[in-house]
Amino acid sequence: MGLRITLHEELQDILVEQGNRWKTTTQLAEEVNARGRYKKGDGSEVTQFEIHGRARRFEDIFERDGSRVRLTSA
Numbered sequence: 001m002g003l004r005i006t007l008h009e010e011l012q013d014i015l016v017e018q019g020n021r022w023k024t025t026t027q028l029a030e031e032v033n034a035r036g037r038y039k040k041g042d043g044s045e046v047t048q049f050e051i052h053g054r055a056r057r058f059e060d061i062f063e064r065d066g067s068r069v070r071l072t073s074a
Helices: 007-017 025-035 048-057
Strands: 062-065 068-071
Touching: 007 025, 007 048, 007 068, 025 048, 025 068, 048 062, 048 068
Parallel strands: none
Antiparallel strands: 062 068
């Protein structure tokens, strides 16, 4: 069994693949769920609120503008 990807790693991958354009938390949640690489312990889908929380927790990686998220430019 391979290593599990974390939610913030999956978000980074999505943003890099899409040229680090601003994405809404809803768009990111939909993309994480569609890709299926990140799985929550209870098997439920990732919500936009979880994306917002993760971006807020990792402010050294992500910048936020309301409900929009991208990787920090630094």
